[in-house]
Amino acid sequence: xxxxxxxxxxxxxxxxxxxGVVTSLGxxxxxxxxxxxxxxxxxxxxxxxxxxxLRTHIAGTVDFMExxxxxxxxxxxxxxxxxxxxxxxxxxxxxxGFPGPLYFAxxxxxxxxxxxxxxxxxxxxxxxxxxxxxxxxxNNKHERMHELVQLGTIAYTIADKYKTKGLPIxxxxxxxxxxxxxxxxxxxxxxxxxxxxxxxxxxGSVTAEGLIRFSLLSxxxxxxxxxxxxxxxxxxxDGFVMSEGSAALVLESLEHxxxxxxxxxxxxxxxxxxxxxxxxxxSSPDGMPxxxxxxxxLADANLSPDEIGYVNAHGTSTxxxxxxxxxxxxxVFGDRIREIPVSSNKSMIGHTLTAAGAVExxxxxxxxxxxxxxxxxxxxNPDPDIILDVVPNKSxxxxxxxxxxxxxxxxxxxACLVFGRYLA
Amino acid sequence: xxxxxxxxxITGIGIVSCYGEGAxxxxxxxGGDKAPAPIQDSERFPPYTVHxxxxxxxxxxxxRKESRQMENWQRLGTYAAGLALEDAGMKExxxxxxxxDLVVCAGGGERDIDVDNLIMKESRERDxxxxxxxxxxxxxxxxxxFLAQLSNLMAGNISIVHKVTGSSRTYMGxxxxxxxxxxxxxxxIAAGQSTHLLVGGAYNSERLDLLLSxxxxxxxxxxxxxxxxxxIKEEGGTLLGSAGAFLILEDAEFAKARGxxxxxKLTGVASDLGPRDEASTTARLNEIMDKLDIQPSDTTAxxxxxxxCKEVTATEFAVLRKRLGSETAIRAYTSLTGxxxxxxxxxxxxxxxxxxxxxSFYSKFDVTxxxxxxxxxxxxxxxxxxxxGEGMAIVEKA
Numbered sequence: 040x041x042x043x044x045x046x047x048x049x050x051x052x053x054x055x056x057x058x059g060v061v062t063s064l065g066x067x068x069x070x071x072x073x074x075x076x077x078x079x080x081x082x083x084x085x086x087x088x089x090x091x092x093l094r095t096h097i098a099g100t101v102d103f104m105e106x107x108x109x110x111x112x113x114x115x116x117x118x119x120x121x122x123x124x125x126x127x128x129x130x131x132x133x134x135x136g137f138p139g140p141l142y143f144a145x146x147x148x149x150x151x152x153x154x155x156x157x158x159x160x161x162x163x164x165x166x167x168x169x170x171x172x173x174x175x176x177x178n179n180k181h182e183r184m185h186e187l188v189q190l191g192t193i194a195y196t197i198a199d200k201y202k203t204k205g206l207p208i209x210x211x212x213x214x215x216x217x218x219x220x221x222x223x224x225x226x227x228x229x230x231x232x233x234x235x236x237x238x239x240x241x242x243g244s245v246t247a248e249g250l251i252r253f254s255l256l257s258x259x260x261x262x263x264x265x266x267x268x269x270x271x272x273x274x275x276x277d278g279f280v281m282s283e284g285s286a287a288l289v290l291e292s293l294e295h296x297x298x299x300x301x302x303x304x305x306x307x308x309x310x311x312x313x314x315x316x317x318x319x320x321x322s323s324p325d326g327m328p329x330x331x332x333x334x335x336x337l338a339d340a341n342l343s344p345d346e347i348g349y350v351n352a353h354g355t356s357t358x359x360x361x362x363x364x365x366x367x368x369x370x371v372f373g374d375r376i377r378e379i380p381v382s383s384n385k386s387m388i389g390h391t392l393t394a395a396g397a398v399e400x401x402x403x404x405x406x407x408x409x410x411x412x413x414x415x416x417x418x419x420n421p422d423p424d425i426i427l428d429v430v431p432n433k434s435x436x437x438x439x440x441x442x443x444x445x446x447x448x449x450x451x452x453x454a455c456l457v458f459g460r461y462l463a
Numbered sequence: 464x465x466x467x468x469x470x471x472x473i474t475g476i477g478i479v480s481c482y483g484e485g486a487x488x489x490x491x492x493x494g495g496d497k498a499p500a501p502i503q504d505s506e507r508f509p510p511y512t513v514h515x516x517x518x519x520x521x522x523x524x525x526x527r528k529e530s531r532q533m534e535n536w537q538r539l540g541t542y543a544a545g546l547a548l549e550d551a552g553m554k555e556x557x558x559x560x561x562x563x564d565l566v567v568c569a570g571g572g573e574r575d576i577d578v579d580n581l582i583m584k585e586s587r588e589r590d591x592x593x594x595x596x597x598x599x600x601x602x603x604x605x606x607x608x609f610l611a612q613l614s615n616l617m618a619g620n621i622s623i624v625h626k627v628t629g630s631s632r633t634y635m636g637x638x639x640x641x642x643x644x645x646x647x648x649x650x651x652i653a654a655g656q657s658t659h660l661l662v663g664g665a666y667n668s669e670r671l672d673l674l675l676s677x678x679x680x681x682x683x684x685x686x687x688x689x690x691x692x693x694x695i696k697e698e699g700g701t702l703l704g705s706a707g708a709f710l711i712l713e714d715a716e717f718a719k720a721r722g723x724x725x726x727x728k729l730t731g732v733a734s735d736l737g738p739r740d741e742a743s744t745t746a747r748l749n750e751i752m753d754k755l756d757i758q759p760s761d762t763t764a765x766x767x768x769x770x771x772c773k774e775v776t777a778t779e780f781a782v783l784r785k786r787l788g789s790e791t792a793i794r795a796y797t798s799l800t801g802x803x804x805x806x807x808x809x810x811x812x813x814x815x816x817x818x819x820x821x822x823s824f825y826s827k828f829d830v831t832x833x834x835x836x837x838x839x840x841x842x843x844x845x846x847x848x849x850x851x852g853e854g855m856a857i858v859e860k861a
Contacts, residue, residue, distance in 0.1 A: 089593035092601060145635050147614050149571050150676055152582075152596055159583055167587045168580035169671040176678040177510075177685070185680030185850070190570060190614070191636025195851050198736060206734035206852050208643050209636040211569075211614045219632065223647075230654040247593070251600045252609035314565060314631035316622040319532065319610050328628070449610070450619025452631060 044294040046308075047341040050229045054461060056301040057130025057289035059122030060401045062388040063099035063282055066121055072405050075413045076434045080266035080387050082280050088247050094254050097265040098245045099282025099389030106243075112148040112187040114243025116196060118285035118394075119143070123197050123239050126287035131301055136202030137289075139233040142223040143194035144216035144240030145209040146393045150188045151246060193241065203237055213448030214353075216240055217286065217396025218456050222310045224290040234295035240397035241285035253281055256320060258357060267417050269390075271354035271383035272361050272429045274422040279355040282389030286397035305404045306459040308342065308441070311335025315451030321359060322447060326367035332453040333371045333443065340441070340457035344372045347379060347457075348439035349412055351403045352427075353447045354383025355390050364445060365425040380437065382415040382430040396446035396454065403442045403458045412437050471652045472718045472725035472861060473816045475551025475711030477543040477663070480800045480810070481514040481704060484542075486550055486726075486817060493799065493814070495823045501799055503688045503702075504669075511678075512688040513668040514704030514801030529624050533611055534573040535705075540617040540665035540806075541624050543707030547661060548625055551711035551723060557626065559721075564629045564657045565618050566648045568640035568664035568805040572612035574672045578603045617665065627661055638768070639734070639852030640664065641808030646732040646854065648712050658717040663709030664806040677701065682772055682849045690798030691771045692831030695780075699773025701849050704801015708810035725861035726816035731755045734854030741778050744853070748782045751855050757786060757843060764824055764839035765793040768811045768846035770802050775847050783845070792835035798828045808846040808854065815842035815858040 046052050060067065063081030064074040074081065082099050087109060090096040104121065106113035127137060155172055162175035186192045191209050198207035212219040217240035224236030253259050260278035262268035270276040296303055313335065315328035322329060337344060353364055369376045384402050385391075391398050406412055411434050418431035442458045476486035481502035482493060493499050505512040521530045521538050524545035530538060548554040553563070582599045586592055610616050615633040622628055634640040634647070644662050651657040667673070677683050684700030694700065718725065733754040735747045757763070765783055769776040776795075783793060796814055803810055818824050819842065824835045840860045847853040 089597065091594055092597040094601075147571055147612070147635075149574075150672070150679075152592070155579070155583060156586055156592060159586065163587075167583040169576060169583075169675065172583070173671065173675055173678060176675055177681075180681045181679040182681075185676065185682075188676050188679070189637055189850065191639050191848075191852060194636065195736060206639060206642065206646075206736045206854065208647070209634060209640065211633045211635055212631065213613060213615045223632075226651070226656060230650060230656065232650065247596045248600055251597070251604065252612075255601075255604060255606035256609060312630040314618075314622050314628040316626050316628050319616060319619050319623065448615070449613060450615045450631070451622045451628070452615065452619075 051292040051294060053225050053228050053290055053307045054293050054296050055288050055304045055307060055404060056291050056296050057126035058304060058401045058404060059125025059287040060398055061101060061118040061121050062284035062391060062398060063101055064388060066103065067125055068405065072409065075387055075402060076411050078414050078416045078433060080416060082265040082268060082389050084265055094261050095250055095259045096263060097268055097280060099280055100245045101243060101283040110151050110187065111146055111244035111246060112193060115146045115241040116193045118243055119193055119197055119239050119241035122285045122287035123201055123237065126289050127201060130289035137237055139203065139235035139237060140205050140227065141194055141198045141203040141207035142220040142236055142238045143197065143207055143209050144220040144393050144397060145190060145193055145211060146242040146244045148188055148190060154184055197239060212452040213450050214392055215396055215446035215448040215452040215454040216393040217398060218446035218454035220397060221288060221400055221456060222454060225307055225310055228290060228292050235291040237289055239287040240394040242391055242393035243283045245281055245283055250281055260356060269356045269386050270417040271356040271386050271415055272422060272425050272427060273418055274420040276356045276358060276361060278357050280389035282391045284388060284391035284394045284398050286394055286401045288397065288400060303461045305407060306461050308459045309336045309340025309457040311339055311455045313453050315453060320449050322363045326363050326370060328453045329363065329367040329447060330370045332455045336443065336455035336457050342441055342457060345375065347441050347443050349406060349442045350379060350381040351399050351442055351444040352381050352383045353445040354385050356385060362424065365427055377426055377428060380412050380430045380435065381427045382413055384413060386416040399444050400456060403444050407439055407460050410436060410438050468653045469655060470715035471649050471729045472713050472715045473710055473727050473729060474713050474718050474723045474725055475547040476726060476813045476816060477546030477550060477709040478813050479539060479543050480706040481517060483517050485546055490817045490821055493825060494817060494821060496826050498826055499799060501688060505688060508674060510685040511674055511683055512702055515669055516705040525624055532607055533620055536572050536665060536667040537611060537617045537620050539667060539707040541620045543663060543665055544621045544661055544709045545625055547709035547711050560626045562629045563627045564660035565621060565627045565631045566644045566660055566662040567618040567633045568644040569614040569617050569633050569635060570805050571614055573670055575604060575608055576671055636852065637804050638807050638846050638848035640805045642734045642846055642854030645808055645812060645856055646734055649729050649732050652712055652714050659713045661709060661711055663809040665707035666705060666803040666806045668703035668705045668801060680850060684771060690829030691769050691776060691795035692829040694771045695773045695776045699771055701770040701772055701802045704803050706800055706803035706806050706810055708806045708813050710809055710813060727819040727858050728861040729856060730859050731857040732854065736852050739775060744775065744778045745782050747853065752786055755855060755857055759788045761837045762840045763787060764835055765791060765843045765845060766811045766815045767793050767795045768807045769795045769797055770849040771797060772849050779845060779847050790833050792833055794825045794828050794832060811844040811846065812856055812858060815844050819858060819860045
């Protein structure tokens with residue numbers, strides 16, 4: 040049933056032929072990998088807006104792009120443009136267009152305060168409030184402002200620029216969105232709808248309101264020291280660091296990539312998904328949905344737990360996620376979990392939210408190609424309840440052939456991916 | 464285009480609109496030879512007319528404890544999803560629900576208008592807007608409101624309330640998200656990647672923040688509640704409508720095995736994106752119709768989700784009439800329900816399935832429409848986003 044281009048189920052083997060990444064560590068794979076493998080943190084004091092009066096003063100902001108304005112849609116677009124461009128260039132697709140659809144993990148965008156204040160300034164004759172800003176909106180057409188706050192715009196713009204096929208697909212599964220975008224690309228290729236898919240995720244939503252919303256949910260760390268604040272799996276972890284980033288991956292069927300002589304970065308072997316009905320922000324205490332998603336992913340990849348050489352953890356640094364993830368990993372891998380390196384990129388880049396699953400996919404492939412496992416930094420006080428080998432503080436040389444990557448999100452979202460080395 | 468390999472059946476419909484709730488109620492109000500009057504509210508948000516929600520008793524589908532965690536947008540979706548599950552005979556069937564895939568098309572949830580107004584008011588009195596935001600947002604925002612705003616939390620609430628836990632995907636992008644949700648759902652079932660799924664969305668039009676986001680681009684109709692066909696003879700524009708629309712889609716074999724009967728089958732969905740000038744839009748729509756093999760026939764009719772924005776709606780009608788004949792029955796249901804953005808395309812599919820199941824169609828929704836020559840056996844559902852993205856689906860008699 041299977042040949043060199045198909046997998047154990049007779050489905051097309053899916054490979055990655057191009058990758059791009061932007062995080063607070065820098066723009067592009069080289070800058071990111073250099074910092075990540077050196078255990079460097081990209082978290083810093085927020086300079087984008089005043090944090091006076093807030094409980095949180097730090098974030099993994101991306102301040103080196105040149106967005107058309109400082110807003111979530113504009114920053115998210117600028118990063119997505121960079122990573123899509125980097126990925127397509129590496130994959131060898133020129134300006135003629137990309138032979139497949141765009142799957143875009145989109146940040147939740149809406150009108151921001153600066154826009155409301157700008158509209159208000161245009162109409163000083165009415166009492167301040169929605170009546171006044173609506174009047175301002177009626178008095179003058181704000182075409183660009185309209186575009187920026189529509190949830191589909193970033194994908195439309197990327198699709199226009201890079202000439203992807205058809206209606207681009209914008210999606211959100213909260214903090215597992217990046218993995219979901221890759222999952223969509225895989226499913227479309229398996230269906231035979233396309234030979235290639237461009238999967239992009241981007242999130243540049245560190246605004247005062249964004250930060251305050253997460254803060255009100257007590258989801259963010261209150262640790263004031265930027266580079267020390269993200270402490271996944273540590274005893275003294277107390278929340279995640281809100282961060283920005285983007286990643287793009289070009290997915291192709293092996294057959295398509297081979298036929299055009301593309302350089303193959305790695306294989307996407309499997310995906311598993313399971314929704315959780317327990318709570319809006321908390322995972323089922325027994326970890327069943329996360330465990331099920333991991334098991335589905337391994338089964339989809341036709342791999343036993345013994346064949347996984349490294350786990351790129353969701354590892355947000357919240358007390359609850361890291362405990363649940365650790366227990367779930369133990370349930371899936373049994374005693375062997377003590378021997379498998381499990382690290383969290385978020386210790387260095389914070390939680391890139393919508394982008395996380397895709398950013399961590401790029402880092403997983405670099406982990407394989409560079410034979411280096413990035414560390415979990417800030418691991419000074421191990422949590423005795425967490426038995427994982429978290430690759431503490433320093434990266435480790437290791438040849439890894441298969442990686443499990445976890446993504447969990449608010450709203451009961453659980454998506455796990457299995458990446459593999461390409462052995463021609 | 465999504466080629467249908469396995470037959471995709473519509474086996475459950477959950478609708479809430481200004482006409483009430485439930486599939487049967489909608490057929491009774493709108494179907495056959497009825498000439499329903501539009502239900503509109505032009506008092507609350509002048510100069511805008513909206514199609515409002517009917518009076519809702521949320522607890523019929525949502526436990527009070529859960530309802531308190533939501534605002535109306537999420538309630539509406541969760542409620543309509545419950546109606547669809549009930550209609551398909553799947554409610555509280557744990558085995559079916561735990562393997563059911565959930566596909567939602569969503570925007571963002573309600574902002575706290577009072578807090579926004581307060582901050583805007585105070586911003587006139589001081590220049591340190593940064594500090595004002597930090598002070599007010601930290602103290603005035605309800606923590607749960609954030610969760611009521613997250614796009615994927617409508618799906619999250621549906622999982623919590625109705626225990627749908629196979630998988631969960633949320634698509635975004637205004638009208639396009641509805642097209643994507645249906646197209647992806649159909650593709651997965653057709654290819655054997657899913658056996659049964661719950662797909663749909665909801666839109667709450669009675670919100671100043673959302674009226675604003677559409678008004679910014681001057682897409683809203685003002686001082687008029689005229690139906691689509693008449694509106695595009697004037698300056699045109701969209702009228703928003705509150706609605707929730709969910710469908711149960713099943714692999715026909717899966718449905719048969721559990722003894723479920725179809726409303727209709729979904730045999731194709733195609734979509735595209737491109738520049739909105741008349742020539743490009745016409746070319747894309749023709750390409751979509753070619754992919755779906757749409758040919759003139761007395762038993763083919765159109766259920767159009769036209770936004771009412773002048774140029775794009777005029778182009779849509781012209782292209783459809785050119786392909787199908789000038790006498791083709793086109794029903795712009797948005798004249799009655801308003802444009803429910805994310806939920807608009809699922810709503811059109813639901814109305815089409817209802818007509819096919821009842822061996823009937825709809826009488827004219829406005830005077831510019833033409834009578835159907837025969838009872839349709841095939842309905843083309845269209846949606847052209849108010850500013851970008853377009854798609855069509857084919858719903859056929861099962």
